[in-house]
Amino acid sequence: MMHLLLPATLETLYMVSIATVFTLLFGLPLGIVLVITSKGHLLERPKLNAVLSYVVNMARSLPFIILMIFVIPFTRLIVGSSIGTNAAIVPLVIAAIPFYARVVESAIHEVDGGVIEAATAMGARPSAIIRQVLIPEALPSLVLGTTITIINLLGYSAMAGTIGGGGIGDLAIRYGYHRFNTEIMFATIVLLIVLVQLIQASGNLIASQILKNRRR
């Protein structure tokens, strides 16, 4: 059984970690732009904000399995193929970016307006306020939000098996479902539960460490 589980787990970890990196890379700036272009914020741009918000909502309305098929031409353009683990990463990132952007948006929105006002009064430019005020102040919420996003990616990655993405979900469907192998099914479920617990526990730990440091 291990010769099946180990590669599947590695594939899942590969997909999720690469997808996480790209999601953060695109989702964090998008989330920040959603906040600072909103009404009464640093760089108020109502029209841009409305358009971005609309696009984000639209992307989030699609179920992952449909989005995955829908973006196949784009996937082929990026990785040169529409099947395989790397091909699965593209729809994962596309699905997670709008989700993560909303997570970032709500975390950054929590930052006290007074602190932003104080930084503005000190002559800070918007880029400095984003880097030195908004992100550090929202860091504990951002860490927890990132944790949720990674767990979401783990869930999505299970569906990537349908396009030959491999991973734990793929294993569960092929062996557990199609071949009625209860042992494999059971093992993959335990594995997924353990992974989710580990990710959530690490996220909680990091966030609480940050907060604990700030009580010194």
Add this chain to the structure above:
Amino acid sequence: MISIQNLTKVYQKGGQTVKALDGVSLEIEAGDRYGIIGLSGAGKSSLVRCINRLEEPTSGDLQIDGTDILRLEGAALRQARQGIGMIFQNFNLLSSKTIYENIAFPLRLQKLPEAQIRVRVNELLEKVELTDKTNVYPINLSGGQKQRVGIARALANHPKILLCDEATSALDPKTTKQILDLLKRINEELGVTLVVITHEMEVIKSLCNKVAILESGKVVESGETLQVFSNPASVETKHFIDTTSLPSRPSGAGHWLNLTFSKGSAKMPILSQIIRKHDIDINILAGTIETIQNEPLGRLLVEIDTTEATLKSVIAALEIQHVQTEVIA
């Protein structure tokens, strides 16, 4: 130093037009501790935020040392802001940074060398007496300590002006006094001009040499604090002073007079002279002595049961002795 001419700020709220500022004109001179007092919603917060453009006025003119602040944009505006410190009711410290880093924040914005930042921050920590809290995070500080950090941070760039937005409103009376003393010291020792926004009469009395009373976005009265308090010209000012000091008139016989004694008149036996001279009885109903800018200001509410004619000569006698007299109807 700060010259405000006919400043107006209008905004839309729930389909209604609100005039936060309605033609405000003020002259704040270098070295002033200028108080702006008003009830909440009077527009004082908008007014102070127009000075460093945290809010944009709709029209009017605002100059600081001859620079037209309202025309500044981008880098020039940011540079002007670095020369204007500001402290807040809720302190607005960064919870993610230590006290040291909070005070260093405005210096880091200017990318000063680390050694220079360290010298300046330590200097400021000493000035506000918080050297023992250098590496502590704001959550561990009391309100008064947080405001001292706020003051240190606001002074980091050697500003000529310090805007104080309800800086003591979240503090208890004892801490308020400490902060006001510190602000006064900063004004006297560093020559920093203070613009003090408050709804508390006590703040004006103990800190400000000049005061403007703001009501519904308009300056109803302004001038030297002692002058305004001892001889209020407008109904709004009287109302402001009365609601904070003397009781209102219950029904009863006799004429009620509100007497205000300042500088010269405070130390003379004026009332007993008048009693003897006019052969009348004076009943003292209430009295206070306040210290405004280190000058005593006495107020007496008295009742005199006498004829209109005698009353007139009593008032005349009082006013000769520089006692401000007001008949309460």
